[in-house]
Amino acid sequence: MNSTDTTAELLENRKTEASAWFEDLRNQICKAFEDLEDELTGTNADQEPGRFERKTWQRPDQVGETGGGGTMSIMRGRVFEKVGVNISTVHGTFSEQFRKEIPGAEESEGKFWASGLSLVAHMHSPLVPAIHMNTRFIVTSKSWFGGGTDLNPMYEIEAETQEFHDVLKATCDKYDPAYYPKYKEWCDDYFMIKHWNEPRGVGGIFFDYLDSGDWQTDFNFTQDVGRAFLDIYPRLVARHMNENWTEEQREWQLIKRGRYAEFNLVYDRGTRFGLMTGGNPEAVLMSLPPEARWP
Protein backbone atom coordinates (compact mmCIF):
# COMPACT_ATOMS: atom_id res chain seq x y z
CA MET A 1 0.00 0.00 0.00
CA ASN A 2 1.52 3.33 -0.98
CA SER A 3 0.98 6.61 0.81
CA THR A 4 -1.75 7.78 -1.58
CA ASP A 5 -3.73 4.67 -0.75
CA THR A 6 -3.22 5.32 2.94
CA THR A 7 -4.34 8.94 2.63
CA ALA A 8 -7.40 7.93 0.60
CA GLU A 9 -8.24 5.20 3.09
CA LEU A 10 -7.84 7.62 6.00
CA LEU A 11 -10.24 10.06 4.34
CA GLU A 12 -12.79 7.32 3.69
CA ASN A 13 -12.58 6.30 7.35
CA ARG A 14 -13.15 9.90 8.41
CA LYS A 15 -16.20 10.19 6.17
CA THR A 16 -17.60 6.97 7.59
CA GLU A 17 -16.94 8.08 11.17
CA ALA A 18 -18.49 11.51 10.64
CA SER A 19 -21.62 10.12 8.95
CA ALA A 20 -22.02 7.53 11.69
CA TRP A 21 -21.83 10.25 14.34
CA PHE A 22 -24.52 12.34 12.65
CA GLU A 23 -26.80 9.29 12.67
CA ASP A 24 -25.99 8.57 16.29
CA LEU A 25 -26.65 12.20 17.27
CA ARG A 26 -29.91 12.16 15.32
CA ASN A 27 -31.01 9.09 17.28
CA GLN A 28 -30.12 10.69 20.62
CA ILE A 29 -31.93 13.91 19.75
CA CYS A 30 -35.07 12.16 18.54
CA LYS A 31 -35.14 10.06 21.72
CA ALA A 32 -34.74 13.15 23.93
CA PHE A 33 -37.51 15.00 22.08
CA GLU A 34 -39.89 12.03 22.24
CA ASP A 35 -39.22 11.81 25.99
CA LEU A 36 -40.30 15.44 26.30
CA GLU A 37 -43.47 14.59 24.40
CA ASP A 38 -44.16 11.87 26.99
CA GLU A 39 -43.53 14.18 29.94
CA LEU A 40 -46.00 16.95 29.04
CA THR A 41 -48.65 17.68 31.69
CA GLY A 42 -49.78 21.16 30.51
CA THR A 43 -51.73 22.39 27.46
CA ASN A 44 -52.23 19.62 24.84
CA ALA A 45 -51.63 16.86 27.44
CA ASP A 46 -54.97 15.40 26.32
CA GLN A 47 -53.37 14.60 22.94
CA GLU A 48 -51.17 11.61 22.17
CA PRO A 49 -47.42 12.17 22.57
CA GLY A 50 -45.78 12.80 19.19
CA ARG A 51 -43.39 10.40 17.53
CA PHE A 52 -40.87 11.00 14.75
CA GLU A 53 -41.58 9.70 11.27
CA ARG A 54 -38.75 9.04 8.86
CA LYS A 55 -38.63 9.62 5.14
CA THR A 56 -35.59 8.91 3.02
CA TRP A 57 -34.72 10.66 -0.23
CA GLN A 58 -32.09 10.29 -2.91
CA ARG A 59 -30.24 13.13 -4.54
CA PRO A 60 -29.83 13.12 -8.30
CA ASP A 61 -26.32 14.36 -9.05
CA GLN A 62 -25.95 17.18 -11.54
CA VAL A 63 -24.67 14.77 -14.16
CA GLY A 64 -27.56 12.41 -13.56
CA GLU A 65 -25.84 9.91 -11.28
CA THR A 66 -27.24 9.22 -7.86
CA GLY A 67 -25.40 11.50 -5.49
CA GLY A 68 -26.31 10.06 -2.12
CA GLY A 69 -29.33 11.15 -0.16
CA GLY A 70 -30.73 11.65 3.27
CA THR A 71 -33.31 10.90 5.87
CA MET A 72 -35.79 13.44 7.17
CA SER A 73 -37.11 12.77 10.65
CA ILE A 74 -40.16 14.86 11.33
CA MET A 75 -42.44 15.02 14.34
CA ARG A 76 -45.67 16.92 14.69
CA GLY A 77 -46.29 16.44 18.38
CA ARG A 78 -48.03 18.04 21.34
CA VAL A 79 -44.94 19.91 22.61
CA PHE A 80 -43.09 20.15 19.31
CA GLU A 81 -45.52 21.69 16.83
CA LYS A 82 -43.13 20.79 14.02
CA VAL A 83 -39.56 19.61 14.33
CA GLY A 84 -37.37 18.32 11.51
CA VAL A 85 -34.07 16.53 12.08
CA ASN A 86 -32.46 15.91 8.72
CA ILE A 87 -29.33 13.95 8.07
CA SER A 88 -27.83 13.74 4.63
CA THR A 89 -24.70 12.35 3.01
CA VAL A 90 -24.32 13.57 -0.56
CA HIS A 91 -21.64 13.83 -3.19
CA GLY A 92 -21.37 15.29 -6.65
CA THR A 93 -19.82 18.02 -8.73
CA PHE A 94 -20.30 21.74 -8.17
CA SER A 95 -20.97 23.96 -11.19
CA GLU A 96 -18.01 25.90 -12.62
CA GLN A 97 -19.51 29.04 -11.15
CA PHE A 98 -20.20 27.68 -7.68
CA ARG A 99 -16.87 25.94 -7.15
CA LYS A 100 -15.14 29.34 -7.02
CA GLU A 101 -16.95 30.06 -3.78
CA ILE A 102 -16.01 26.81 -2.00
CA PRO A 103 -12.55 26.19 -0.51
CA GLY A 104 -10.62 23.51 -2.39
CA ALA A 105 -13.36 22.95 -4.96
CA GLU A 106 -11.44 24.27 -7.97
CA GLU A 107 -8.56 21.90 -7.14
CA SER A 108 -11.03 18.99 -6.83
CA GLU A 109 -12.53 19.87 -10.24
CA GLY A 110 -15.75 20.64 -8.39
CA LYS A 111 -16.03 17.25 -6.72
CA PHE A 112 -17.42 17.35 -3.21
CA TRP A 113 -18.72 15.10 -0.46
CA ALA A 114 -20.79 16.39 2.44
CA SER A 115 -22.49 14.86 5.42
CA GLY A 116 -24.38 16.60 8.17
CA LEU A 117 -27.27 16.96 10.53
CA SER A 118 -29.67 19.90 10.43
CA LEU A 119 -32.44 20.58 12.92
CA VAL A 120 -35.15 23.20 13.37
CA ALA A 121 -37.83 23.00 16.08
CA HIS A 122 -40.99 25.13 16.19
CA MET A 123 -42.88 24.68 19.45
CA HIS A 124 -46.58 24.92 20.29
CA SER A 125 -45.90 27.13 23.28
CA PRO A 126 -44.77 30.70 22.67
CA LEU A 127 -43.00 30.40 26.03
CA VAL A 128 -40.64 27.71 24.73
CA PRO A 129 -37.89 29.01 22.42
CA ALA A 130 -37.59 27.71 18.88
CA ILE A 131 -34.16 26.41 17.96
CA HIS A 132 -31.85 25.62 15.09
CA MET A 133 -28.77 23.40 15.20
CA ASN A 134 -26.61 21.89 12.51
CA THR A 135 -23.18 20.34 12.15
CA ARG A 136 -21.51 19.05 9.01
CA PHE A 137 -18.31 17.62 7.52
CA ILE A 138 -17.39 18.76 4.00
CA VAL A 139 -14.75 17.35 1.68
CA THR A 140 -13.40 18.87 -1.55
CA SER A 141 -9.62 18.84 -2.06
CA LYS A 142 -9.73 20.20 1.49
CA SER A 143 -11.95 19.07 4.33
CA TRP A 144 -13.52 20.90 7.25
CA PHE A 145 -16.27 20.96 9.84
CA GLY A 146 -18.95 23.59 10.23
CA GLY A 147 -22.12 24.16 12.17
CA GLY A 148 -23.68 25.91 15.09
CA THR A 149 -26.85 26.53 17.02
CA ASP A 150 -28.94 29.61 17.79
CA LEU A 151 -31.82 30.10 20.20
CA ASN A 152 -35.03 31.85 19.18
CA PRO A 153 -37.22 32.74 22.15
CA MET A 154 -40.42 34.70 21.52
CA TYR A 155 -39.91 36.35 24.92
CA GLU A 156 -36.29 36.56 25.92
CA ILE A 157 -35.34 35.65 29.50
CA GLU A 158 -31.89 37.13 29.90
CA ALA A 159 -30.72 34.56 32.46
CA GLU A 160 -31.61 31.78 30.01
CA THR A 161 -29.83 33.48 27.13
CA GLN A 162 -26.83 33.53 29.45
CA GLU A 163 -27.33 29.88 30.42
CA PHE A 164 -27.49 28.85 26.74
CA HIS A 165 -24.35 30.82 25.93
CA ASP A 166 -22.55 29.51 29.04
CA VAL A 167 -23.00 25.91 27.89
CA LEU A 168 -21.67 26.77 24.43
CA LYS A 169 -18.79 28.75 25.88
CA ALA A 170 -17.79 25.86 28.15
CA THR A 171 -17.77 23.55 25.10
CA CYS A 172 -15.70 25.97 23.05
CA ASP A 173 -13.28 26.71 25.89
CA LYS A 174 -12.37 23.01 26.18
CA TYR A 175 -10.75 23.41 22.75
CA ASP A 176 -9.58 26.99 22.30
CA PRO A 177 -10.39 30.14 24.29
CA ALA A 178 -10.57 32.02 20.98
CA TYR A 179 -13.45 29.86 19.67
CA TYR A 180 -16.37 31.18 21.70
CA PRO A 181 -15.91 34.93 21.10
CA LYS A 182 -15.20 34.29 17.43
CA TYR A 183 -18.10 31.89 16.85
CA LYS A 184 -20.54 33.96 18.92
CA GLU A 185 -19.77 37.02 16.81
CA TRP A 186 -20.07 35.00 13.60
CA CYS A 187 -23.49 33.81 14.77
CA ASP A 188 -24.63 37.34 15.65
CA ASP A 189 -23.52 38.61 12.24
CA TYR A 190 -25.05 35.69 10.37
CA PHE A 191 -28.49 35.59 12.00
CA MET A 192 -29.24 39.27 11.46
CA ILE A 193 -32.45 40.08 9.57
CA LYS A 194 -30.81 42.94 7.75
CA HIS A 195 -33.92 44.57 6.30
CA TRP A 196 -35.40 44.94 9.80
CA ASN A 197 -31.98 45.55 11.37
CA GLU A 198 -33.10 43.00 13.94
CA PRO A 199 -31.44 39.76 15.11
CA ARG A 200 -33.36 36.55 14.38
CA GLY A 201 -32.96 35.34 17.95
CA VAL A 202 -30.55 35.66 20.87
CA GLY A 203 -27.59 34.08 19.14
CA GLY A 204 -25.39 31.13 19.94
CA ILE A 205 -22.40 29.99 17.93
CA PHE A 206 -21.71 29.57 14.21
CA PHE A 207 -18.48 28.10 12.81
CA ASP A 208 -17.30 27.07 9.36
CA TYR A 209 -14.13 25.99 7.52
CA LEU A 210 -12.84 24.45 10.78
CA ASP A 211 -9.63 22.63 9.96
CA SER A 212 -7.08 23.14 12.73
CA GLY A 213 -4.76 20.52 11.28
CA ASP A 214 -5.86 18.00 13.91
CA TRP A 215 -8.87 16.20 12.44
CA GLN A 216 -9.69 14.15 15.52
CA THR A 217 -9.80 17.22 17.75
CA ASP A 218 -11.99 19.13 15.27
CA PHE A 219 -14.31 16.11 15.09
CA ASN A 220 -14.42 15.91 18.89
CA PHE A 221 -15.35 19.60 19.03
CA THR A 222 -18.11 19.11 16.45
CA GLN A 223 -19.46 16.18 18.45
CA ASP A 224 -19.33 18.23 21.63
CA VAL A 225 -21.38 21.00 20.01
CA GLY A 226 -24.04 18.36 19.36
CA ARG A 227 -23.78 17.14 22.97
CA ALA A 228 -24.00 20.71 24.29
CA PHE A 229 -27.22 21.14 22.33
CA LEU A 230 -28.56 17.89 23.81
CA ASP A 231 -27.67 19.14 27.27
CA ILE A 232 -29.21 22.60 27.16
CA TYR A 233 -32.19 22.59 24.80
CA PRO A 234 -34.27 19.78 26.30
CA ARG A 235 -33.70 21.42 29.70
CA LEU A 236 -35.14 24.72 28.46
CA VAL A 237 -38.10 22.93 26.87
CA ALA A 238 -38.88 20.96 30.03
CA ARG A 239 -38.69 24.14 32.11
CA HIS A 240 -41.38 25.99 30.16
CA MET A 241 -43.53 23.49 28.29
CA ASN A 242 -46.12 23.13 31.04
CA GLU A 243 -46.71 26.84 31.51
CA ASN A 244 -49.98 28.31 30.25
CA TRP A 245 -49.88 30.85 27.48
CA THR A 246 -52.27 33.48 26.15
CA GLU A 247 -53.69 34.20 22.70
CA GLU A 248 -51.62 37.38 22.58
CA GLN A 249 -48.46 35.39 23.23
CA ARG A 250 -49.38 32.91 20.51
CA GLU A 251 -50.05 35.77 18.07
CA TRP A 252 -46.62 37.25 18.81
CA GLN A 253 -45.05 33.81 18.26
CA LEU A 254 -46.68 33.62 14.81
CA ILE A 255 -45.34 37.08 13.90
CA LYS A 256 -41.82 36.16 15.09
CA ARG A 257 -42.10 33.02 12.98
CA GLY A 258 -42.90 35.16 9.95
CA ARG A 259 -39.62 36.99 10.51
CA TYR A 260 -37.88 33.62 10.91
CA ALA A 261 -39.26 32.53 7.53
CA GLU A 262 -38.08 35.82 6.00
CA PHE A 263 -34.57 35.18 7.25
CA ASN A 264 -34.44 31.63 5.97
CA LEU A 265 -35.82 32.42 2.52
CA VAL A 266 -33.99 35.71 1.93
CA TYR A 267 -30.62 35.18 3.60
CA ASP A 268 -29.91 31.64 4.84
CA ARG A 269 -27.04 30.23 2.81
CA GLY A 270 -28.04 26.60 3.29
CA THR A 271 -31.62 27.25 2.25
CA ARG A 272 -30.74 29.31 -0.79
CA PHE A 273 -27.95 26.91 -1.76
CA GLY A 274 -30.33 23.96 -1.45
CA LEU A 275 -33.06 25.63 -3.52
CA MET A 276 -30.74 26.96 -6.20
CA THR A 277 -28.86 23.68 -6.73
CA GLY A 278 -31.80 21.36 -7.04
CA GLY A 279 -31.79 20.05 -3.48
CA ASN A 280 -34.86 18.25 -2.17
CA PRO A 281 -37.17 21.21 -1.44
CA GLU A 282 -39.13 19.24 1.13
CA ALA A 283 -35.96 18.66 3.18
CA VAL A 284 -34.53 22.14 2.54
CA LEU A 285 -37.75 23.87 3.59
CA MET A 286 -38.43 21.69 6.64
CA SER A 287 -37.13 24.69 8.62
CA LEU A 288 -40.19 26.77 7.74
CA PRO A 289 -42.71 27.27 10.54
CA PRO A 290 -45.92 25.23 10.57
CA GLU A 291 -47.89 28.46 10.88
CA ALA A 292 -46.83 32.09 10.56
CA ARG A 293 -48.44 35.52 10.32
CA TRP A 294 -47.76 38.82 8.65
CA PRO A 295 -50.81 40.68 9.99
Place this chain on the structure above:
Amino acid sequence: MNSTDTTAELLENRKTEASAWFEDLRNQICKAFEDLEDELTGTNADQEPGRFERKTWQRPDQVGETGGGGTMSIMRGRVFEKVGVNISTVHGTFSEQFRKEIPGAEESEGKFWASGLSLVAHMHSPLVPAIHMNTRFIVTSKSWFGGGTDLNPMYEIEAETQEFHDVLKATCDKYDPAYYPKYKEWCDDYFMIKHWNEPRGVGGIFFDYLDSGDWQTDFNFTQDVGRAFLDIYPRLVARHMNENWTEEQREWQLIKRGRYAEFNLVYDRGTRFGLMTGGNPEAVLMSLPPEARWP
Protein backbone atom coordinates in the same frame (compact mmCIF):
# COMPACT_ATOMS: atom_id res chain seq x y z
CA MET B 1 -36.11 78.19 -24.47
CA ASN B 2 -33.64 75.83 -26.13
CA SER B 3 -34.31 72.22 -27.05
CA THR B 4 -32.63 70.82 -23.90
CA ASP B 5 -35.02 72.80 -21.74
CA THR B 6 -37.92 71.57 -23.82
CA THR B 7 -36.80 67.94 -23.49
CA ALA B 8 -36.30 68.29 -19.75
CA GLU B 9 -39.66 69.96 -19.39
CA LEU B 10 -41.33 67.25 -21.44
CA LEU B 11 -39.81 64.59 -19.20
CA GLU B 12 -40.94 66.41 -16.06
CA ASN B 13 -44.46 66.61 -17.46
CA ARG B 14 -44.41 62.89 -18.18
CA LYS B 15 -43.29 62.11 -14.65
CA THR B 16 -46.05 64.29 -13.25
CA GLU B 17 -48.64 62.69 -15.50
CA ALA B 18 -47.55 59.15 -14.67
CA SER B 19 -47.49 59.76 -10.91
CA ALA B 20 -50.88 61.41 -11.05
CA TRP B 21 -52.30 58.39 -12.88
CA PHE B 22 -50.97 55.95 -10.29
CA GLU B 23 -52.69 58.01 -7.58
CA ASP B 24 -55.89 58.14 -9.58
CA LEU B 25 -55.79 54.37 -10.18
CA ARG B 26 -55.11 53.76 -6.49
CA ASN B 27 -58.20 55.79 -5.61
CA GLN B 28 -60.37 53.89 -8.08
CA ILE B 29 -59.10 50.51 -6.84
CA CYS B 30 -59.58 51.36 -3.17
CA LYS B 31 -63.11 52.55 -3.91
CA ALA B 32 -63.96 49.35 -5.82
CA PHE B 33 -62.56 47.16 -3.03
CA GLU B 34 -64.43 49.08 -0.30
CA ASP B 35 -67.64 48.68 -2.34
CA LEU B 36 -67.06 44.91 -2.31
CA GLU B 37 -66.64 45.06 1.46
CA ASP B 38 -70.06 46.75 1.67
CA GLU B 39 -71.73 44.20 -0.59
CA LEU B 40 -70.80 41.04 1.37
CA THR B 41 -73.74 38.91 2.50
CA GLY B 42 -71.91 35.61 3.20
CA THR B 43 -69.42 34.53 5.88
CA ASN B 44 -68.16 37.48 7.98
CA ALA B 45 -71.16 39.64 7.03
CA ASP B 46 -71.68 40.13 10.79
CA GLN B 47 -68.44 42.14 10.86
CA GLU B 48 -68.04 45.80 9.87
CA PRO B 49 -67.04 46.40 6.23
CA GLY B 50 -63.31 47.12 5.97
CA ARG B 51 -61.85 50.49 5.04
CA PHE B 52 -58.41 51.37 3.75
CA GLU B 53 -55.97 53.11 6.05
CA ARG B 54 -53.14 55.17 4.61
CA LYS B 55 -49.61 55.51 5.86
CA THR B 56 -46.99 57.63 4.16
CA TRP B 57 -43.26 57.02 4.31
CA GLN B 58 -40.14 58.82 3.10
CA ARG B 59 -37.18 57.18 1.47
CA PRO B 60 -33.70 58.16 2.58
CA ASP B 61 -31.52 58.32 -0.52
CA GLN B 62 -28.26 56.41 -0.54
CA VAL B 63 -26.31 59.63 -0.16
CA GLY B 64 -28.48 60.73 2.73
CA GLU B 65 -30.83 63.07 0.88
CA THR B 66 -34.55 62.49 0.94
CA GLY B 67 -35.37 60.45 -2.13
CA GLY B 68 -39.11 60.74 -2.31
CA GLY B 69 -41.46 58.29 -0.66
CA GLY B 70 -44.80 56.65 -0.88
CA THR B 71 -48.16 55.91 0.56
CA MET B 72 -49.27 52.47 1.68
CA SER B 73 -53.00 51.89 1.63
CA ILE B 74 -53.87 48.80 3.61
CA MET B 75 -57.22 47.24 4.40
CA ARG B 76 -57.91 44.36 6.75
CA GLY B 77 -61.54 43.78 5.93
CA ARG B 78 -64.22 41.10 5.95
CA VAL B 79 -63.77 40.11 2.28
CA PHE B 80 -60.16 41.21 1.89
CA GLU B 81 -58.21 39.57 4.72
CA LYS B 82 -55.25 41.80 3.87
CA VAL B 83 -54.80 43.99 0.83
CA GLY B 84 -52.04 46.51 0.28
CA VAL B 85 -52.09 49.11 -2.47
CA ASN B 86 -48.78 50.97 -2.44
CA ILE B 87 -47.87 53.95 -4.54
CA SER B 88 -44.41 55.39 -4.46
CA THR B 89 -42.42 58.04 -6.29
CA VAL B 90 -38.74 57.83 -5.50
CA HIS B 91 -35.46 59.06 -6.90
CA GLY B 92 -31.81 58.58 -6.09
CA THR B 93 -28.58 57.05 -7.26
CA PHE B 94 -27.99 53.35 -7.90
CA SER B 95 -24.80 51.76 -6.57
CA GLU B 96 -21.95 51.27 -9.07
CA GLN B 97 -22.72 47.56 -9.02
CA PHE B 98 -26.46 47.82 -9.48
CA ARG B 99 -26.45 50.39 -12.28
CA LYS B 100 -24.90 47.82 -14.62
CA GLU B 101 -28.14 45.84 -14.46
CA ILE B 102 -30.48 48.74 -15.28
CA PRO B 103 -30.92 50.11 -18.81
CA GLY B 104 -29.51 53.61 -19.18
CA ALA B 105 -28.26 53.80 -15.60
CA GLU B 106 -24.56 53.90 -16.40
CA GLU B 107 -25.18 56.82 -18.77
CA SER B 108 -27.19 58.62 -16.05
CA GLU B 109 -24.32 58.06 -13.56
CA GLY B 110 -26.72 55.90 -11.59
CA LYS B 111 -29.42 58.55 -11.26
CA PHE B 112 -32.96 57.22 -11.43
CA TRP B 113 -36.54 58.24 -10.87
CA ALA B 114 -39.36 55.74 -10.45
CA SER B 115 -43.06 55.92 -9.79
CA GLY B 116 -45.52 53.09 -9.56
CA LEU B 117 -48.44 51.29 -8.01
CA SER B 118 -48.13 47.83 -6.49
CA LEU B 119 -50.99 45.75 -5.16
CA VAL B 120 -51.40 42.35 -3.52
CA ALA B 121 -54.70 41.05 -2.15
CA HIS B 122 -55.09 38.03 0.13
CA MET B 123 -58.74 37.09 0.63
CA HIS B 124 -60.57 35.50 3.54
CA SER B 125 -62.30 33.01 1.26
CA PRO B 126 -60.22 30.25 -0.30
CA LEU B 127 -62.76 30.36 -3.14
CA VAL B 128 -61.75 33.90 -4.12
CA PRO B 129 -58.40 34.11 -5.94
CA ALA B 130 -55.57 36.17 -4.51
CA ILE B 131 -54.10 38.70 -6.95
CA HIS B 132 -51.07 40.81 -7.68
CA MET B 133 -50.93 43.84 -9.97
CA ASN B 134 -48.37 46.54 -10.50
CA THR B 135 -47.48 49.18 -13.06
CA ARG B 136 -44.59 51.61 -13.01
CA PHE B 137 -42.72 54.30 -14.96
CA ILE B 138 -38.92 54.34 -14.62
CA VAL B 139 -36.47 57.02 -15.76
CA THR B 140 -32.68 56.79 -16.03
CA SER B 141 -31.04 58.16 -19.17
CA LYS B 142 -33.78 56.08 -20.78
CA SER B 143 -37.38 55.77 -19.68
CA TRP B 144 -39.89 52.92 -19.83
CA PHE B 145 -43.05 51.39 -18.44
CA GLY B 146 -43.38 48.00 -16.78
CA GLY B 147 -45.90 46.01 -14.86
CA GLY B 148 -48.41 43.23 -15.01
CA THR B 149 -50.93 41.21 -13.09
CA ASP B 150 -51.26 37.53 -12.22
CA LEU B 151 -54.16 35.59 -10.72
CA ASN B 152 -53.68 33.16 -7.84
CA PRO B 153 -56.73 30.96 -7.27
CA MET B 154 -56.51 28.25 -4.61
CA TYR B 155 -58.84 26.15 -6.76
CA GLU B 156 -58.54 26.93 -10.44
CA ILE B 157 -61.72 27.29 -12.48
CA GLU B 158 -60.52 26.98 -16.06
CA ALA B 159 -63.27 29.13 -17.52
CA GLU B 160 -62.29 31.94 -15.16
CA THR B 161 -58.62 31.62 -15.97
CA GLN B 162 -59.71 32.05 -19.58
CA GLU B 163 -61.93 35.00 -18.71
CA PHE B 164 -59.03 36.71 -16.90
CA HIS B 165 -56.69 36.11 -19.80
CA ASP B 166 -59.32 37.22 -22.35
CA VAL B 167 -59.62 40.62 -20.70
CA LEU B 168 -55.84 41.04 -20.70
CA LYS B 169 -55.58 39.85 -24.29
CA ALA B 170 -58.22 42.33 -25.42
CA THR B 171 -56.28 45.12 -23.73
CA CYS B 172 -53.01 44.04 -25.29
CA ASP B 173 -54.52 43.53 -28.75
CA LYS B 174 -55.70 47.16 -28.85
CA TYR B 175 -52.01 48.09 -29.01
CA ASP B 176 -50.07 45.28 -30.65
CA PRO B 177 -51.07 41.68 -31.47
CA ALA B 178 -47.56 40.62 -30.38
CA TYR B 179 -48.00 41.96 -26.83
CA TYR B 180 -50.30 39.33 -25.32
CA PRO B 181 -48.38 36.17 -26.32
CA LYS B 182 -45.09 37.80 -25.35
CA TYR B 183 -46.28 39.21 -22.03
CA LYS B 184 -48.21 36.05 -21.12
CA GLU B 185 -45.08 33.94 -21.63
CA TRP B 186 -42.98 36.42 -19.66
CA CYS B 187 -45.49 36.13 -16.82
CA ASP B 188 -45.45 32.32 -16.93
CA ASP B 189 -41.66 32.29 -16.85
CA TYR B 190 -41.43 34.86 -14.10
CA PHE B 191 -43.98 33.47 -11.66
CA MET B 192 -42.55 29.96 -11.60
CA ILE B 193 -41.60 28.59 -8.17
CA LYS B 194 -38.51 26.91 -9.53
CA HIS B 195 -37.68 24.71 -6.55
CA TRP B 196 -41.14 23.12 -6.71
CA ASN B 197 -41.27 23.32 -10.49
CA GLU B 198 -44.72 24.73 -9.97
CA PRO B 199 -46.33 27.98 -11.18
CA ARG B 200 -47.34 30.46 -8.47
CA GLY B 201 -50.78 30.91 -9.99
CA VAL B 202 -52.54 30.76 -13.35
CA GLY B 203 -50.58 33.56 -14.95
CA GLY B 204 -51.57 36.81 -16.57
CA ILE B 205 -49.22 39.30 -18.20
CA PHE B 206 -45.82 40.72 -17.25
CA PHE B 207 -44.05 43.45 -19.23
CA ASP B 208 -40.95 45.54 -18.69
CA TYR B 209 -38.67 48.00 -20.53
CA LEU B 210 -41.66 49.11 -22.64
CA ASP B 211 -40.50 52.01 -24.77
CA SER B 212 -42.02 51.75 -28.23
CA GLY B 213 -40.85 55.26 -29.16
CA ASP B 214 -44.37 56.62 -28.67
CA TRP B 215 -44.59 57.59 -25.00
CA GLN B 216 -48.26 58.53 -25.04
CA THR B 217 -49.27 55.18 -26.50
CA ASP B 218 -47.13 53.26 -23.98
CA PHE B 219 -48.68 55.30 -21.19
CA ASN B 220 -52.16 54.61 -22.54
CA PHE B 221 -51.39 50.89 -22.60
CA THR B 222 -50.11 51.00 -19.00
CA GLN B 223 -53.26 52.82 -17.94
CA ASP B 224 -55.40 50.28 -19.78
CA VAL B 225 -53.70 47.42 -17.93
CA GLY B 226 -54.81 49.09 -14.70
CA ARG B 227 -58.33 49.51 -16.09
CA ALA B 228 -58.43 45.87 -17.22
CA PHE B 229 -57.55 44.84 -13.68
CA LEU B 230 -60.35 47.07 -12.34
CA ASP B 231 -62.74 45.45 -14.78
CA ILE B 232 -61.99 41.79 -14.14
CA TYR B 233 -60.83 41.33 -10.56
CA PRO B 234 -63.74 42.91 -8.64
CA ARG B 235 -66.05 40.86 -10.89
CA LEU B 236 -64.31 37.61 -9.83
CA VAL B 237 -64.41 38.62 -6.16
CA ALA B 238 -68.12 39.47 -6.28
CA ARG B 239 -68.89 36.17 -7.99
CA HIS B 240 -67.38 34.02 -5.22
CA MET B 241 -67.19 36.01 -2.01
CA ASN B 242 -70.60 34.91 -0.70
CA GLU B 243 -69.97 31.19 -1.20
CA ASN B 244 -69.39 29.05 1.90
CA TRP B 245 -66.05 27.36 2.33
CA THR B 246 -64.77 24.47 4.41
CA GLU B 247 -61.91 24.11 6.88
CA GLU B 248 -60.10 21.89 4.36
CA GLN B 249 -60.35 24.60 1.72
CA ARG B 250 -59.01 27.19 4.19
CA GLU B 251 -56.11 24.88 5.11
CA TRP B 252 -55.21 24.48 1.43
CA GLN B 253 -55.35 28.27 1.01
CA LEU B 254 -52.86 28.69 3.87
CA ILE B 255 -50.49 26.16 2.28
CA LYS B 256 -50.74 27.88 -1.12
CA ARG B 257 -49.99 31.15 0.65
CA GLY B 258 -46.83 29.60 2.09
CA ARG B 259 -45.71 28.86 -1.46
CA TYR B 260 -46.62 32.45 -2.41
CA ALA B 261 -44.39 33.75 0.40
CA GLU B 262 -41.58 31.45 -0.78
CA PHE B 263 -41.80 32.92 -4.28
CA ASN B 264 -41.79 36.50 -3.09
CA LEU B 265 -38.88 36.09 -0.67
CA VAL B 266 -36.72 33.80 -2.80
CA TYR B 267 -37.33 35.02 -6.35
CA ASP B 268 -39.35 38.22 -6.68
CA ARG B 269 -37.11 40.91 -8.12
CA GLY B 270 -39.04 43.81 -6.62
CA THR B 271 -39.03 42.27 -3.15
CA ARG B 272 -35.36 41.34 -3.20
CA PHE B 273 -34.43 44.70 -4.76
CA GLY B 274 -36.40 46.54 -2.10
CA LEU B 275 -34.88 44.58 0.78
CA MET B 276 -31.32 44.72 -0.51
CA THR B 277 -31.34 48.45 -1.27
CA GLY B 278 -32.74 49.69 2.01
CA GLY B 279 -36.34 50.10 0.88
CA ASN B 280 -39.07 50.46 3.50
CA PRO B 281 -39.47 46.80 4.60
CA GLU B 282 -43.02 47.40 5.76
CA ALA B 283 -44.04 48.51 2.26
CA VAL B 284 -41.88 45.94 0.45
CA LEU B 285 -43.26 43.05 2.51
CA MET B 286 -46.89 44.15 2.41
CA SER B 287 -47.28 41.39 -0.19
CA LEU B 288 -46.77 38.66 2.42
CA PRO B 289 -49.90 36.75 3.43
CA PRO B 290 -51.60 37.58 6.74
CA GLU B 291 -51.44 33.90 7.66
CA ALA B 292 -49.62 30.97 6.02
CA ARG B 293 -48.80 27.37 6.79
CA TRP B 294 -46.00 24.92 6.11
CA PRO B 295 -47.53 21.93 7.90
